[in-house]
Amino acid sequence: xxxxxxxxxxxxxxxxxxxxxxxxxxxxxxxxxxxxxxxxxxxxxxxxxxxxxxxxxxxxxxxxxxxxxxxxxxxxxxxxxxxxxxxxxxxxxxxxxxxxxxxxxxxxxxxxxxxxxxxxxxxxxxxxxxxxxxxxxxxxxxxxxxxxxxxxxxxxxxxxxxxxxxxxxxxxxxxxxxxxxxxxxxxxxxxxxxxxxxxxxxxxxxxxxxxxxxx
Numbered sequence: 001x002x003x004x005x006x007x008x009x010x011x012x013x014x015x016x017x018x019x020x021x022x023x024x025x026x027x028x029x030x031x032x033x034x035x036x037x038x039x040x041x042x043x044x045x046x047x048x049x050x051x052x053x054x055x056x057x058x059x060x061x062x063x064x065x066x067x068x069x070x071x072x073x074x075x076x077x078x079x080x081x082x083x084x085x086x087x088x089x090x091x092x093x094x095x096x097x098x099x100x101x102x103x104x105x106x107x108x109x110x111x112x113x114x115x116x117x118x119x120x121x122x123x124x125x126x127x128x129x130x131x132x133x134x135x136x137x138x139x140x141x142x143x144x145x146x147x148x149x150x151x152x153x154x155x156x157x158x159x160x161x162x163x164x165x166x167x168x169x170x171x172x173x174x175x176x177x178x179x180x181x182x183x184x185x186x187x188x189x190x191x192x193x194x195x196x197x198x199x200x201x202x203x204x205x206x207x208x209x210x211x212x213x214x215x
Contacts, residue, residue: 019192
């Protein structure tokens with residue numbers, strides 16, 4: 001990461017459906033610059049990008065729509081049931097995502113007053129992708145299994161697909177991430193159970209404490 005250091009760089013990670021994007025939006029409302037790694041990945045795999053030719057070579061025409069755009073549902077069906085396929089996809093996409101995120105972090109430091117913005121990176125592969133070590137602290141976003149399944153079902157994900165996606169993450173993901181970060185990066189758990197007002201209060205409290213720690 002180039003340029004002046006940020007005052008506070010927060011990583012947001014946790015199981016799918018547990019509210020990383022909700023927490024990210026709340027941090028944005030509180031003045032943070034939010035970088036959504038999933039949105040960046042979509043940009044890196046948009047029509048005309050170099051990654052698409054590599055994805056076609058690895059996965060074939062079956063993961064593309066008639067207009068040439070990536071059929072993300074078809075691709076997800078493959079990679080969430082095949083660990084090797086998932087690793088191959090990540091090898092194509094993740095280096096490009098990291099490079100794009102590096103550029104945005106450098107731009108944030110260069111353009112922000114005093115070179116000290118608050119930045120949050122939302123990424124489901126924050127730890128595995130090597131981004132966690134760049135953060136001052138990592139927030140582990142979590143909720144109960146029933147809440148998680150209800151939220152994912154509300155996105156229109158079919159039951160069988162939902163279970164495949166959850167199985168690909170493994171059980172006790174937050175505990176495993178917390179253990180892997182121990183001694184390397186400060187982490188804190190943040191629950192998204194309850195109302196949005198409940199969650200916002202937790203986010204505000206966590207941000208206030210994080211700012212005190214970084215002072």
